[in-house]
Amino acid sequence: QSALTQPASVSGSPGQSITISCTGTSSDVGNYNLVSWYQQHPGKAPKLMISEGTKRPSGVSNRFSGSKSGNTASLTISGLQAEDEADYYCCSYAGSVVFGGGTKLTVL
């Protein structure tokens, strides 16, 4: 079982905003804002979308943003588009590097 907990699935309609949560503990997510977020389309390699909680690498759409509240980090996607449909993983350090279990985003 992952040390980072994500919902198995979320969905939204085009143009809407959705948020994916990633819950850890006060020892990891709660103590630092160093969560990264990856997007993975089926059969493809993951893509870094957010680093260190809130930073967007060059080339990543500004529709993607990261935040944190307490022991929970969040990825928000605004202006949902069909191409956003993918699996999303959070990742951080909790004694070792751990990924969340992943969240499947469905664009209705």
Added chain:
Amino acid sequence: EVQLLESGGGLVQPGGSLRLSCAASGFTFSSYAMSWVRQAPGKGLEWVSTISGSGGSTYYADSVKGRFTMYRDNSQNTLYLQMNSLRAEDTAVYYCARKYTYGQYWDMDVWGQGTTVTVSS
């Protein structure tokens, strides 16, 4: 173009060994920490190991510690993962990935296409 190309995957019997390679191009390889991340069929991502740019420091997941060895040849711009005592649960697509310059070592901004390892009798 920045690129990572894995090779070496295949079918191996339980208890066997395999060595994966990751050829890097388009960037100064020795300046970057590198990692291996795997994904079992239909499952999520799992961090396997990380090595510093010099190769002097390595880190491993508990699930592979003592069985897998990660190393690099900076003169050949190549990363390796030596996998021994393989188990069925090691079956996965193995990705090599480069550390993002502006993040932690679990922030990985360049990924290979992956190589498949199947452990089965």
